[in-house]
Amino acid sequence: MADLATSLRTALDGPYADARAAARQLLTDTGVLTDPTLSLEDQRTRTRDAVLALAASDVPAAGFAKAHGGTGDIGASLVGFETLVYADVSLMVKSGVQWGLFGGAIENLGTARHHEQYLPDVISGDLLGCFAMTETGHGSDVQSLETTATYDPATGEIVVDSPTPSARKDYIGGAAHDATMAAVFAQLVTAGPGEEPTSRGVHCVLVPIRDADGRDLPGITTSDCGVKGGLNGVDNGRIVFDQVRVPRANLLDQYASVADDGTYSSPIDNPNRRFFTMLGTLIRxxxxxxxxxxxxxxxxxxxxxxxxxxxxxxxxxxxxxxxxxxxxxxxxxxxxxxxxxxxxxxxxxxxxxxxxxxxxxxxxxxxxxxxxxxxxxxxxxxxxxxxxxxxxxxxxxxxxxxxxxxxxxxxxxxxxxxxxxxxxxxxxxxxxxxxxxxxxxxxxxxxxxxxxxxxxxxxxxxxxxxxxxxxxxxxxxxxxxxxxxxxxxxxxxxxxxxxxxxxxxxxxxxxxxxxxxxxxxxxxxxxxxxxxxxxxxxxxxxxxxxxxxxxxxxxxxxxxxxxxxxxxxxxxxxxxxxxxxxxxxxxxxxxxxxxxxxxxxxxxxxxxxxxxxxxxxxxxxxxxxxxxxxxxxxxxxxxxxxxx
Amino acid sequence: MADLATSLRTALDGPYADARAAARQLLTDTGVLTDPTLSLEDQRTRTRDAVLALAASDVPAAGFAKAHGGTGDIGASLVGFETLVYADVSLMVKSGVQWGLFGGAIENLGTARHHEQYLPDVISGDLLGCFAMTETGHGSDVQSLETTATYDPATGEIVVDSPTPSARKDYIGGAAHDATMAAVFAQLVTAGPGEEPTSRGVHCVLVPIRDADGRDLPGITTSDCGVKGGLNGVDNGRIVFDQVRVPRANLLDQYASVADDGTYSSPIDNPNRRFFTMLGTLIRxxxxxxxxxxxxxxxxxxxxxxxxxxxxxxxxxxxxxxxxxxxxxxxxxxxxxxxxxxxxxxxxxxxxxxxxxxxxxxxxxxxxxxxxxxxxxxxxxxxxxxxxxxxxxxxxxxxxxxxxxxxxxxxxxxxxxxxxxxxxxxxxxxxxxxxxxxxxxxxxxxxxxxxxxxxxxxxxxxxxxxxxxxxxxxxxxxxxxxxxxxxxxxxxxxxxxxxxxxxxxxxxxxxxxxxxxxxxxxxxxxxxxxxxxxxxxxxxxxxxxxxxxxxxxxxxxxxxxxxxxxxxxxxxxxxxxxxxxxxxxxxxxxxxxxxxxxxxxxxxxxxxxxxxxxxxxxxxxxxxxxxxxxxxxxxxxxxxxxxx
Incomplete structure (x- = not known):
């Protein structure tokens, strides 16, 4: 029992000894980043900089499939994110939003065109996104979200809208400042030829929200959740959509698609099962x-x-x-x-x-x-x-x-x-x-x-x-x-x-x-x-x-x-x-x-x-x-x- | 049961209905003072200002006997402090330090000369003090404090000293910035004629620590505990004493006194009982x-x-x-x-x-x-x-x-x-x-x-x-x-x-x-x-x-x-x-x-x-x-x- 701690570590690390060692190595030059003496803005800047620095490491790519520009090592990815906590919990959460939630939605709910168009920039940190699911009125009950995404066959666009105050997207990490695109969960409404417009349940649509200078795009109103009980390195915010139009192609269509004429189709007939299947892919x-x-x-x-x-x-x-x-x-x-x-x-x-x-x-x-x-x-x-x-x-x-x-x-x-x-x-x-x-x-x-x-x-x-x-x-x-x-x-x-x-x-x-x-x-x-x-x-x-x-x-x-x-x-x-x-x-x-x-x-x-x-x-x-x-x-x- | 809430309140307020009503009234114009968006310095300033504003109310005087310039309504005093929490917990704690702990030590451990000399300024907030009990090395075990207060019969002074790093006073509310005087708990060492210097256990001595411009006095080194998990309106700090001399009269001598020649006397013979009697008065x-x-x-x-x-x-x-x-x-x-x-x-x-x-x-x-x-x-x-x-x-x-x-x-x-x-x-x-x-x-x-x-x-x-x-x-x-x-x-x-x-x-x-x-x-x-x-x-x-x-x-x-x-x-x-x-x-x-x-x-x-x-x-x-x-x-x- 020359070195009990080392032997215990081997048991604790289990199959992830190498991944954990690499993740610890990553923190060698990182001090404790959490610093509550900094202003809110400085805490956020520090966390964002750390996220961008992390983009240069192997950790983000590990979470994505090789076919999508990643290295396909999900275990290393999860272990890597976990280890970031030792330096700063905000860093872990903001990284999780960028690569796990935003990137994960694109990879798991999108199809080839989304993967090709977005994932390289997501992995590199050139495209910072947010995961706009929770609303002011509904958190745990995702099926009752109120935001709508209505297909307009006249223009081939999807119209994203917040019909009520409680439909406002809320607590969204990245929405206050950094994200330029949102993966928006909304009730998809569409009608095939001769059909009445029908709600098809919650689906995910990519919506650009800010221009390169950080200004809200037309129809988008973001705001700031302000100081929180913690995680102040993460810029949580709110998003209200006023009839925002995006191309039909922005619907992440792995589990359901809308044809040019508005016809809705899905490989999963049961709407309930479809919903839970989509959500299930986000388990990470x-x-x-x-x-x-x-x-x-x-x-x-x-x-x-x-x-x-x-x-x-x-x-x-x-x-x-x-x-x-x-x-x-x-x-x-x-x-x-x-x-x-x-x-x-x-x-x-x-x-x-x-x-x-x-x-x-x-x-x-x-x-x-x-x-x-x-x-x-x-x-x-x-x-x-x-x-x-x-x-x-x-x-x-x-x-x-x-x-x-x-x-x-x-x-x-x-x-x-x-x-x-x-x-x-x-x-x-x-x-x-x-x-x-x-x-x-x-x-x-x-x-x-x-x-x-x-x-x-x-x-x-x-x-x-x-x-x-x-x-x-x-x-x-x-x-x-x-x-x-x-x-x-x-x-x-x-x-x-x-x-x-x-x-x-x-x-x-x-x-x-x-x-x-x-x-x-x-x-x-x-x-x-x-x-x-x-x-x-x-x-x-x-x-x-x-x-x-x-x-x-x-x-x-x-x-x-x-x-x-x-x-x-x-x-x-x-x-x-x-x-x-x-x-x-x-x-x-x-x-x-x-x-x-x-x-x-x-x-x-x-x-x-x-x-x-x-x-x-x-x-x-x-x-x-x-x-x-x-x-x-x-x-x-x-x-x-x-x-x- | 026309107004159940009012009737329940009567039961809850009990004998302190008037005192609680007055305390609530006091908060009528006060918003929520707690504001974590402010810088540390601004939070402290806001709390200090609120303490000084409170000095104009009846609450501080209620805690002191009429003979000492107070109004002698202990119940109203305690209920009043408690109610401050609704506006700001820092305000309650900082007020408690000033009037409950610092003022309380002077009233309960001191004698007439201390009451006359200090209490009016304590009540009015003109003299801001701190309660320097806890040390880096000892908190719960007060009897083992290491700070010494050694009587020097040659000059008639008491020499206050921090003999070790762990003797440093720590976490002391007010010590970082606002307090100009400290009620210092220290091992009192004195020798009567022909005696060896002997430790008489923990006693309390008043020690000025800052001048009117907020500079540490000679022999005093204060420092700042910095950001805490909360209560950031309170300026907690540390004090190190390097052979600081104060007059013998600064010993709070209700339970023990030192004669000019160094003779120690106390109405309570048993040192253990003496210690607990002194501490017991601080129960508030x-x-x-x-x-x-x-x-x-x-x-x-x-x-x-x-x-x-x-x-x-x-x-x-x-x-x-x-x-x-x-x-x-x-x-x-x-x-x-x-x-x-x-x-x-x-x-x-x-x-x-x-x-x-x-x-x-x-x-x-x-x-x-x-x-x-x-x-x-x-x-x-x-x-x-x-x-x-x-x-x-x-x-x-x-x-x-x-x-x-x-x-x-x-x-x-x-x-x-x-x-x-x-x-x-x-x-x-x-x-x-x-x-x-x-x-x-x-x-x-x-x-x-x-x-x-x-x-x-x-x-x-x-x-x-x-x-x-x-x-x-x-x-x-x-x-x-x-x-x-x-x-x-x-x-x-x-x-x-x-x-x-x-x-x-x-x-x-x-x-x-x-x-x-x-x-x-x-x-x-x-x-x-x-x-x-x-x-x-x-x-x-x-x-x-x-x-x-x-x-x-x-x-x-x-x-x-x-x-x-x-x-x-x-x-x-x-x-x-x-x-x-x-x-x-x-x-x-x-x-x-x-x-x-x-x-x-x-x-x-x-x-x-x-x-x-x-x-x-x-x-x-x-x-x-x-x-x-x-x-x-x-x-x-x-x-x-x-x-x-």
């Missing part, structure tokens, strides 16, 4: 936010843990008042409990993120059409991991700030800026509460697929017997994970909390039970309509969110377990085993009341959960420095004022 | 922070609830896609659960704060010397309520921000600035984790007082039988509260969660049990020394924190129950009853695992806790607007951008 944004949340959490933990290994306060009972006898913060139980379970969850999340990125790269990198079910499951998992990781970041960075006391409150020590800059992650790219319900609904859909055709009685008996299969079948796990879990399930009811199989079984049982009971609730509400239908669905919201979270946590544990088991060095694996234990047992502790209420834990075992978390914290305490060094965050980006 | 700072946390939470809730009553998103299941059928955010269960239990806790806290302020005013406003036990209990309660209220503020404002989505992230909508400005409340005026342990220790001390002299066997049997008496005796409750609780205790084990007595009994039982078991742990660790002693105390840290929190929550509920019972209008009382129920039952829900593990809740009742919280949210939903209107926050300070 959520995966990026999950990654960025993880990176910010790791950086905050590295700062707080290092401070706790240096800062002493209060003499130990029985010791003298000399400074030598003062106790390191890291040795206090309350401090360990604040930082170490969050550290363990950060390990688990990084490993799960590696897996999510790999799956995404496999599906999106393939020329074959994705299996619809696999695609839907990936979308649900991306939504769930994004929500789980961004809530984790919010709570963890807050705890790190508090664990550093007054020093933690100084901007120079990075924790307040990390908190402020990542705070919006819980609500953008989809509100977390809405996303967790989406995860729950997807599980429910999968469940319903299996039980379709069963009468209520049959459904109930099926539920009890087969929920397990449905849950497990739908997110395949490594054989080792399945073996451990199943062995624990056979063993009965007083197993050891440190047994890996027990941990897996506890989280799997919870998910299954939540799914079964939710399915029954929905089944019995099936005949309701109107207010009663709303009441039934509404009263199950918490249940849905709980199911979503339980699912994500189980999938994250599965991934962590499989990775730990593959580590060959016994000493390194022992440490990672303890980290995995701490993640699993503190996940149980966080939801202990549920396990007690559902008799998955006896009262005696439940008390033991807390004791076990404490013991694991003590066990990991000697490795605290290595555990954060393993994150491989460039030293100059951790070198904050309070460490001197 | 913590009470102010508790009040400010409450005010900020109420303002955030008022903003988020009003937005949720206006904003619609997603059509109800079964309804059409028309906007008319979109659902108000406030009607979603997840949204109700985010906002309404926090609203209920804010009600409970405001009523508990009224009681805390009243007790403080009674004890500090009396000429008689405070009963030491009563004083100690007040200190523990102030510490506990400060911790409880500031954690509540941090969590609640965060939830409110998230509940408003992207709009919540714009600074113009106040939630991010409220969050950032109050974030430090969890760690200044005492780190919350340390404070909650202090509460626990005080309860343990009271318990030990009662059981002193008992052998371990006697102690154990005493513990089981009498913990209840000890807990209850030490914080007297209204007879009605005691009667309700005791009746529920007699009734046995399947009582109704909506029964007030059951709620009181649940929270009281928890506190008693935590105290008993902690006492036994400490009892059995009594014989440990060195590392074992540290390990025993350290391993009980969580237990102590839990006890502290349980105690505060029980005291808050007691106060709420007593107030609700006094409301005469049946309709108004019915609403407040439901708010009180929601506070009590969600407190049980937050700690449900504990109640299950300790068999205070059966599995069936535990599930019912969640159902009951949901039902209470639905019951209060129709009153949401009135419930936040009742806070009486001036309308122009709630009029944020997203409401238009």
């Amino acid at each position: 944004g959520r995966v990026s936010i999950a990654g960025a949340s993880g990176a910010a959490s790791r950086q905050a933990l590295a700062i707080a843990v290092r401070y706790a290994l240096q800062r002493r306060q209060f003499g130990a009972p029985g010791a003298g008042p000399d400074e030598d006898h003062e106790v390191l913060l890291m040795d206090y139980r309350t401090h360990q409990r604040r930082l170490l379970p969050a550290l363990a969850r950060s390990y688990a999340l990084q490993i799960a993120q590696n897996e999510l990125v790999t799956t995404l790269a496999r599906i999106q990198g393939s020329d074959a059409e994705a299996d619809p079910r696999e695609q839907r499951e990936l979308e649900a998992l991306a939504a769930g991991v994004k929500a789980y990781a961004s809530w984790h970041a919010s709570a963890t960075i807050q705890d790190c700030r508090e664990a550093c006391g007054g020093a933690g409150y100084l901007a120079a020590n990075r924790l307040t800026t990390l908190k402020a800059d990542t705070d919006v992650f819980t609500t953008f790219e989809g509100d977390n509460t809405v996303l967790m319900q989406l995860v729950g609904k997807e599980l429910l859909t999968g469940y319903a697929d299996e039980v379709r055709g069963l009468d209520p009685v049959g459904m109930a008996s099926f539920a009890v017997a087969n929920a397990a299969e449905v849950v497990l079948e739908r997110t395949p796990v490594a054989p080792l994970v399945a073996r451990l879990r199943d062995a624990a399930r056979r063993e009965g009811d007083e197993p050891d909390l440190l047994d890996r199989g027990t941990q897996l079984a506890l989280l799997t049982d919870r998910e299954e039970h939540l799914l079964e009971t939710l399915a029954r609730r929905m089944q019995s509400a099936r005949k309701d309509s109107g207010a009663a239908a709303f009441a039934a669905v509404n009263s199950a919201q918490d249940h849905l969110v709980h199911l979503g979270r339980a699912h994500v946590e189980r999938v994250v544990l599965d991934a962590f377990v499989a990775t730990v088991a593959e580590v060959e060095d016994n000493d390194v694996r022992a440490v990672l085993d303890a980290v995995c234990d701490l993640f699993a047992v503190s996940a149980v502790e966080d939801d202990k009341a549920w396990f007690l209420e559902h008799r998955r834990l006896s009262v005696g075992r439940a008390k033991n959960v807390t004791v076990t978390v404490n013991e694991l914290c003590e066990k990991l305490r000697p490795h605290a420095a290595d555990l954060v060094d393993a994150f491989g965050i460039p030293e100059h980006l951790l070198d904050v004022e309070m460490m001197h | 700072g913590r009470v102010s922070i508790a009040g400010a946390s409450g005010a900020a939470s109420r303002q955030a809730l008022a903003i988020a609830v009003r937005y949720a009553l206006q904003r619609r998103q997603f059509g109800a299941p079964g309804a059409g896609p028309d906007e008319d059928h979109e659902v108000l955010l406030m009607d979603y269960r997840t949204h109700q659960r985010r906002l309404l239990p926090a609203l209920a806790r804010s009600y409970a806290l405001q009523i508990a704060q009224n009681e805390l302020v009243t007790t403080l005013a009674r004890i500090q406003g009396s000429d008689a010397e405070a009963d030491p036990r009563e004083q100690r209990e007040l200190e523990a309660l102030a510490a506990g309520v400060k911790a409880y209220a500031s954690w509540h503020a941090s969590a609640t404002i965060q939830d409110c921000r998230e509940a408003c989505g992207g709009a919540g992230y714009l600074a113009a909508n106040r939630l991010t600035t409220l969050k950032a400005d109050t974030d430090v409340f969890t760690t200044f005026e005492g780190d919350n984790t340390v404070l909650m342990q202090l509460v626990g220790k005080e309860l343990l001390t009271g318990y030990a007082d009662e059981v002193r002299g008992l052998d371990p066997v006697g102690m154990a049997s005493f513990a089981v039988a009498n913990a209840a008496e000890v807990v209850l005796e030490r914080t007297p409750v209204a007879p009605l509260v005691a009667r309700l609780r005791d009746a529920a205790r007699r009734e046995g084990d399947e009582p109704d969660l909506l029964d007030r007595g059951t709620q009181l009994a649940l929270l009281t039982d928890r506190e008693e049990h935590l105290l008993e078991t902690l006492a036994r742990r400490m009892q059995s660790a009594r014989k440990d020394s060195g590392a074992a002693a540290f390990a025993a105390v350290n391993s009980a840290q969580d237990h102590l924190v839990h006890l502290g929190r349980a105690h505060v929550e029980r005291v808050v509920l007691d106060a709420f129950v007593a107030t609700v019972a006094e409301v005469e209008d049946n309709d108004v009382r019915a609403v407040l009853d439901a708010v009180c129920d929601l506070f009590a039952v969600s407190a049980v829900e937050d700690d449900k695992a504990w109640f299950l593990e300790h068999r205070r809740l059966s599995v069936g009742r535990a599930k019912n806790v969640t159902v009951t919280v949901n039902e209470l949210c639905e019951k209060l939903r129709p009153h949401a607007a009135d419930l936040v209107d009742a806070f009486g926050i001036p309308e122009h300070l709630l009029d944020v951008e997203m409401m238009h």
Whole structure:
């Protein structure tokens, strides 16, 4: 165990060791770019300059297919963006808007002419764009956007318009200043010969919004969202369209097109399915936010843990008042409990993120059409991991700030800026509460697929017997994970909390039970309509969110377990085993009341959960420095004022 | 129930209706002063100007005794400061530094000559001061401060010095720019004739630090803490002393004095008791922070609830896609659960704060010397309520921000600035984790007082039988509260969660049990020394924190129950009853695992806790607007951008 940190890093980097090393290298000459002492304008200029500098690196091109001028390495692209967080969260977000959202919309929703015409300039940064989806009136509910894009066969143009004040595009990164083109999501209205003009649902149209001198083009009115709670390097703004005309060719027509005569056609007949297919291609944004949340959490933990290994306060009972006898913060139980379970969850999340990125790269990198079910499951998992990781970041960075006391409150020590800059992650790219319900609904859909055709009685008996299969079948796990879990399930009811199989079984049982009971609730509400239908669905919201979270946590544990088991060095694996234990047992502790209420834990075992978390914290305490060094965050980006 | 909001406000304002009305009136012409678009310097200037403008009002004088040029209305003073939060948290904090901490130190630790010489200028704002306690090396552990104040009998001066880099005064509000004098906490070193110079513990000395032109005086080096996570209207800074000489008269000598020949004398022989007596007089700072946390939470809730009553998103299941059928955010269960239990806790806290302020005013406003036990209990309660209220503020404002989505992230909508400005409340005026342990220790001390002299066997049997008496005796409750609780205790084990007595009994039982078991742990660790002693105390840290929190929550509920019972209008009382129920039952829900593990809740009742919280949210939903209107926050300070 000559270098524990290096070995742990290998496990954490997983298949992206090279990509992460390259991304870290990229930051070698970059200091911390976040600087809240600068004016809003200067912060934005600095971030824009950094984005343009980044355009010269390999990172942007990695996200695009070779056929489109990229290098087609989706994994490296996502890992590269994530790493930017260490220097500046605004840089990561503004890059994500330019290449992930704007460029991603063109690549995934457009066709060859769009790829050829725009992508080279998008990749090089010569064309800066924005992603104009959210409106003042509608954010999470994208299907209800009000902006219209009406085809005018007389001129062959599409007329983009904001018919109401709430149709205004809002919070759009780049819209306040830098973007010269917008990928606008709008209700497409068109009529074929002899048809009435009909709304075809939300589609994406490219609309130039500014001239080269930064002036709004005719019909366009942009404005500025001003100072935000964070991310002030990103120029978020608003766009109002007043009958803006663009050529028909500006419709991104991968999934639907309008003929010269106004005839609408799409390879996907069902409008609902078409909408979700289009949205599904944009999944990379959520995966990026999950990654960025993880990176910010790791950086905050590295700062707080290092401070706790240096800062002493209060003499130990029985010791003298000399400074030598003062106790390191890291040795206090309350401090360990604040930082170490969050550290363990950060390990688990990084490993799960590696897996999510790999799956995404496999599906999106393939020329074959994705299996619809696999695609839907990936979308649900991306939504769930994004929500789980961004809530984790919010709570963890807050705890790190508090664990550093007054020093933690100084901007120079990075924790307040990390908190402020990542705070919006819980609500953008989809509100977390809405996303967790989406995860729950997807599980429910999968469940319903299996039980379709069963009468209520049959459904109930099926539920009890087969929920397990449905849950497990739908997110395949490594054989080792399945073996451990199943062995624990056979063993009965007083197993050891440190047994890996027990941990897996506890989280799997919870998910299954939540799914079964939710399915029954929905089944019995099936005949309701109107207010009663709303009441039934509404009263199950918490249940849905709980199911979503339980699912994500189980999938994250599965991934962590499989990775730990593959580590060959016994000493390194022992440490990672303890980290995995701490993640699993503190996940149980966080939801202990549920396990007690559902008799998955006896009262005696439940008390033991807390004791076990404490013991694991003590066990990991000697490795605290290595555990954060393993994150491989460039030293100059951790070198904050309070460490001197 | 012609005007429910007004009636609720009467209950919330309690004995401070006039003081609160006057404080609100004071804000009539004040807009929102917080403006993160200003430069650091302009934010500071604006806050300083507002402090000086406030000096012309009645608020500062209220905090000082009539004999010292004040008006002696401590309650009005605390309520007045709290209300400033609605306009600007920096204004409240900077005012608190000037009049509460700096002025308070002079009034409470000084004697007539200090009162006469300084207080008129402190009250009028002609003398701006700072409170130089915290050092770079020591914050929570004030007894270990390193700054020295050494008496030199040759010149009759006290020499103030920072002997080490960690002795630097740090995070001191006013030290960066505005303060011309500092109340410096330092180890007083003096020798009477024939004695060796001896450290007498921490004392407070007045030290001029700047001349009229703002230049550091000789031997003083101030510097700037720069941008912080919030509160950027306050100029926090650092002070280093290099053998700075001040007259002996600058020692604030209420509790200890140094004679011309260096002889040290104090009316309090025990140095430990002397230290805590001096610190105890400064309790008003913590009470102010508790009040400010409450005010900020109420303002955030008022903003988020009003937005949720206006904003619609997603059509109800079964309804059409028309906007008319979109659902108000406030009607979603997840949204109700985010906002309404926090609203209920804010009600409970405001009523508990009224009681805390009243007790403080009674004890500090009396000429008689405070009963030491009563004083100690007040200190523990102030510490506990400060911790409880500031954690509540941090969590609640965060939830409110998230509940408003992207709009919540714009600074113009106040939630991010409220969050950032109050974030430090969890760690200044005492780190919350340390404070909650202090509460626990005080309860343990009271318990030990009662059981002193008992052998371990006697102690154990005493513990089981009498913990209840000890807990209850030490914080007297209204007879009605005691009667309700005791009746529920007699009734046995399947009582109704909506029964007030059951709620009181649940929270009281928890506190008693935590105290008993902690006492036994400490009892059995009594014989440990060195590392074992540290390990025993350290391993009980969580237990102590839990006890502290349980105690505060029980005291808050007691106060709420007593107030609700006094409301005469049946309709108004019915609403407040439901708010009180929601506070009590969600407190049980937050700690449900504990109640299950300790068999205070059966599995069936535990599930019912969640159902009951949901039902209470639905019951209060129709009153949401009135419930936040009742806070009486001036309308122009709630009029944020997203409401238009």
